[in-house]
Amino acid sequence: MNVGVLALQGAFVEHEAMLRRLGVNVVQVRTPAEFATVERLIIPGGESTVIGQLLATSGLLEPICERGRAGMPIWGTCAGMILLAREITEGRKAGQAQLGLMDITARRNAFGRQIDSFETDLAVPVLGPEPFHAVFIRAPQIDRVGPAAEVLATLPDGRIVAAREGHLLATAFHPELTGDDRFHRLFLTL
Amino acid sequence: METSTFTTKVGLAQMLKGGVIMDVVTPEQAKIAEAAGAVAVMALERVPADIRKDGGVARMSDPAMIEGIIKAVTIPVMAKARIGHFVEAQILEALGVDYIDESEVLTPADEENHINKHDFKVPFVCGCRNLGEALRRIAEGAAMIRTKGEAGTGNVVEAVRHARSVLGEIRRLQSLSPDELFVAAKNLQAPYELVKHVAETGRLPVVNFAAGGIATPADAALMMQIGVDGVFVGSGIFKSGDPEKRARAIVEATTHFRDAARLAAVSRDLGPAMVGIEISTIPEAELLASRGW
Numbered sequence: 249m250n251v252g253v254l255a256l257q258g259a260f261v262e263h264e265a266m267l268r269r270l271g272v273n274v275v276q277v278r279t280p281a282e283f284a285t286v287e288r289l290i291i292p293g294g295e296s297t298v299i300g301q302l303l304a305t306s307g308l309l310e311p312i313c314e315r316g317r318a319g320m321p322i323w324g325t326c327a328g329m330i331l332l333a334r335e336i337t338e339g340r341k342a343g344q345a346q347l348g349l350m351d352i353t354a355r356r357n358a359f360g361r362q363i364d365s366f367e368t369d370l371a372v373p374v375l376g377p378e379p380f381h382a383v384f385i386r387a388p389q390i391d392r393v394g395p396a397a398e399v400l401a402t403l404p405d406g407r408i409v410a411a412r413e414g415h416l417l418a419t420a421f422h423p424e425l426t427g428d429d430r431f432h433r434l435f436l437t438l
Numbered sequence: 439m440e441t442s443t444f445t446t447k448v449g450l451a452q453m454l455k456g457g458v459i460m461d462v463v464t465p466e467q468a469k470i471a472e473a474a475g476a477v478a479v480m481a482l483e484r485v486p487a488d489i490r491k492d493g494g495v496a497r498m499s500d501p502a503m504i505e506g507i508i509k510a511v512t513i514p515v516m517a518k519a520r521i522g523h524f525v526e527a528q529i530l531e532a533l534g535v536d537y538i539d540e541s542e543v544l545t546p547a548d549e550e551n552h553i554n555k556h557d558f559k560v561p562f563v564c565g566c567r568n569l570g571e572a573l574r575r576i577a578e579g580a581a582m583i584r585t586k587g588e589a590g591t592g593n594v595v596e597a598v599r600h601a602r603s604v605l606g607e608i609r610r611l612q613s614l615s616p617d618e619l620f621v622a623a624k625n626l627q628a629p630y631e632l633v634k635h636v637a638e639t640g641r642l643p644v645v646n647f648a649a650g651g652i653a654t655p656a657d658a659a660l661m662m663q664i665g666v667d668g669v670f671v672g673s674g675i676f677k678s679g680d681p682e683k684r685a686r687a688i689v690e691a692t693t694h695f696r697d698a699a700r701l702a703a704v705s706r707d708l709g710p711a712m713v714g715i716e717i718s719t720i721p722e723a724e725l726l727a728s729r730g731w
Contacts, residue, residue, distance in 0.1 A: 256693050257456040257477060259449075278694060293453045295477045295513055302475065302693055326453070356512060362536035363559045365446035368439040385449045386514065386536070425449055 251436070252277040252286030256302040258294020258327060262424035266432050280307050288321045290435070291328030291347075293385070293422055296356065299327055300345035309345055316349040321415040321438040323431075329418040330354045330388050337391050350416045351394025358389035358407070358420075370421075372401045372410065375430045382409070382421035389420055412438075447561035447581035450514065450536065451645035454478055454582075454668055458658065458689050459647070461485050461672040464503075465510035471675070474685035478514040478536070480670065481507040486543045486590030487673035487712065490724070496544045498526040504533055516563070521730050522548025524557070531560040537582070538562050540575075542729035543589045543672075552730065555579030565649065567600045567727055569607035573628035573636070576644055583642060585666070586727040587650015590673050592714030594657045596727055597650045598664065604646065605665050611637040650727070653678070653711045655691030655704050662695035679709030 251267055253260045255276035267274045267290075277283045289312065291299070303309045316322050324332040331347050333354035340346060359366070365386060369379040380401070390408035393399055401410035401419075409420040415438050423431035457477025462468040468479045483499040484492065498519055508515045514536035519526035521540055526547075530538050540553050542565050555562040556579035564575035565586035572583045585604065587597030607626070614622055614637060623633040635643055648661035649670035658669045669692055671685075678684045687704040694700040722728075 255456070259452045259455060261455070262452065278697075294455075295453070295457065297472065297513060298457055298475045298477050298689070302689070305690060306693075361534045362446075362450055362514065362561065363442055363531070363534065365450065366439050366441040367443050367445060383445055383449055385446055385453060422449065425445065425452065 249273065249288070250275050250286045252283060252289040254289060254291045254299070254308075254328070256306060257298050258292045259422070259424060260292045263290050263292050263325075263432075266424050266429055270429060270432060270436070272436065277308070278306060280311050283308060283311055288435070289323075291322065291324040291331055292424070293326035293328065296327035296330040297344065300331055303331070303347075304345040309347070313347055313349065316347060316416070319415050321417075321435065322349065323417040323419070323435045325419050325422055325424065326385065326387060329390075329420055330356055332416060332418055333390075334394075335392075350411075350413050350418060351397055352390050352411055352413070352418060353392040354388045355391050356388050357386055359384060359387055362386055368403070370401050370403070370409070374400050374412075375434065380423070380428060380430065381426050382423075383425045384409075384421045387420045390418065442559035444581065448644050450561060451563070451582035454514070455645055456693060457668045458685070458692050459516065459668070459670045460675055460685060461670075462507060462676070465506045467676055467681075468507045468510045468515075470682050471685060472511045472513050474682050475689035476513060476685065477668070478516055479507065479511060480516045480518065480539065480672070481535070482518055485673040485676060486726070487592070487677050488590075489543060490590040498523070498530065498544070501529065501533055504530070504535065508534060518544055519553070520544040521546040522551050522553060524553045527553050527558060527562075531558055535560065540564050540580075542586055542726050546729050552578050563647075565727075565730060566604065568603045569611075569636070570626035570628045571730070572604055572642060572646070573626065573632045576632060576642070577629045580644065582645050582647070584647040584649040584670055586730075587648065587652070588717055588720075589650045589726050591651050591717060591720070592653040592674060592677070592712040593717055594651045594653070594660065595717060597648050597652060597661060600650075600727070601648055601661060601664050601666055604642075608636055608640060608642070612640050652688075653714065654708075655687045655701060658688045659691045659695040659701055662692055668692065674712055677712035679711075684708050684711075
């Protein structure tokens with residue numbers, strides 16, 4: 249099985265290293281031809297506006313939407329989560345690319361600017377009793393989940409930061425920046 | 439919950455990888471840069487080409503101008519402080535900029551000491567010409583490194599020299615035995631622990647971008663193929679004939695940096711590039727890269 253990591257912009261090498269440690273065959277995806285060789289896809293952190301634009305100019309928007317709708321497992325971290333979300337709280341600018349595969353509403357830069365970026369231990373029941381050390385960088389949050397989506401983690405104040413909808417996974421934080429591979433293993437079971 | 443840890447500081451730079459950070463001098467330019475695919479913008483009053491032309495002391499930009507740019511875009515905003523000018527850095531932190539560039543493009547405020555960047559919650563990027571300089575900046579707390587290149591020239595030769603120097607010295611360290619790393623650290627004038635880390639991992643402990651003289655999509659792809667993580671483009675965009683088109687082309691080239699057909703396609707019909715300066719015609723006292731140590 250080939251797992252693709254979208255390599256248009258952002259922290260894709262970190263996801264790749266994590267997957268390789270799990271013994272997975274990884275493909276960097278920049279073109280439709282590369283995308284055709286993978287069975288799963290991770291959309292990494294980066295700038296969602298940039299990755300969205302490059303998805304469109306690289307001819308990847310349509311193929312990813314199509315296979316995502318047909319059941320391909322896709323995981324978006326941070327910027328990737330914003331691209332997966334059907335709605336953005338503050339609205340999308342005209343012409344701004346999106347995949348919109350997952351029935352959630354995401355809010356960009358929900359925690360403020362860079363000096364508000366933080367690390368915290370997060371309870372994630374689906375991963376077991378051990379808390380998950382989560383790194384939030386200019387992070388988004390999930391304002392709403394649709395009826396088919398399941399909340400996987402919230403902050404103590406109730407803000408939603410991870411969710412799953414069938415074969416789709418979204419995290420507002422960056423498991424690829426920690427040594428903890430439990431989210432990567434969860435994704436490989438979807 | 440812990441804010442502004444070293445992991446989150448380095449982490450933001452990791453999110454910028456594979457991207458283009460563009461110099462802008464107005465909110466309008468910032469919006470053009472964002473729409474064209476900039477991963478972040480560098481807010482400053484004059485681009486390096488104009489600083490070079492105008493002469494005089496170059497300082498931190500007007501806070502009102504930086505705030506205007508922060509309000510205009512949703513992507514990260516960086517701003518420059520003078521080397522060693524920790525109060526300019528305190529002001530930039532108070533304004534809420536996402537990254538501070540302690541930059542040789544501005545006139546240095548301290549000719550011995552750089553800013554102690556550990557004292558700040560906001561992360562810093564610093565320029566370097568070689569591995570020793572990069573590791574000294576990291577020891578002072580820099581969370582991101584860029585080559586200095588020679589800013590405001592539109593001439594990529596110095597960025598190439600500096601990137602090849604850093605990456606070549608990393609490869610050389612990897613070939614040394616553990617016994618030889620102590621002297622290597624002495625010769626690099628860098629802390630032993632950082633030298634050991636680089637020798638073991640084969641890379642800097644922080645993200646490494648190219649800057650200084652990048653003016654075309656081919657320049658950006660050249661730096662990416664040499665092995666940097668992303669590029670800064672200063673004067674190269676808004677001093678060119680069609681900034682928006684050139685900006686988009688450089689963004690595409692930075693992503694698809696190994697795809698020559700693609701690079702050919704995006705390099706077509708961009709209008710005139712910035713004029714550019716041959717480095718050897720610049721008097722030594724006017725070279726920016728020799729500022730900082």
